[in-house]
Amino acid sequence: MLVAEIKEMESTRTQFLKTLGDFEEHADDEDLSFTEKTQFRMKLQSQILSLDKSLMAKRKMVLDISKENIMTIQSALRSIPKTPENQEQSLMASFLNKRGVGNAT
Numbered sequence: 001m002l003v004a005e006i007k008e009m010e011s012t013r014t015q016f017l018k019t020l021g022d023f024e025e026h027a028d029d030e031d032l033s034f035t036e037k038t039q040f041r042m043k044l045q046s047q048i049l050s051l052d053k054s055l056m057a058k059r060k061m062v063l064d065i066s067k068e069n070i071m072t073i074q075s076a077l078r079s080i081p082k083t084p085e086n087q088e089q090s091l092m093a094s095f096l097n098k099r100g101v102g103n104a105t
Helices: 002-026 034-078 091-099
Strands: none
Touching (some): 002 034
C-alpha cells in the first residue's frame, strides 16, 4: 500500500515539475506582473517541496518496515534451538538391557 502511495506521489510530483517547466517556457507570453509570476512559481515549488517531504517520510516507513522484517527473520534464525545429539546405546548395551542383565550403558 505504501509503495502504491509513493508511486502516486511521484507521478503527482512529475506533473508539478512539468507544469513548472511549462510555466517557465511561457511566462513571458502571459499578461502577469512580475510578482504574480513569482508567487505562482513559489507556490509550485512549495508544492513540490511538500511532496518531496511526504515522499521521504513514506520511503523511510518502507525502509523501517523492511529493516524490521529482516531483523525479525535474523533473530528467529538465531533463536532456533539446537537439538541435542542422540546418545545411542552400543549394540552390546542394548542387548544386555533386553536380557535384563543390568544397567549397562
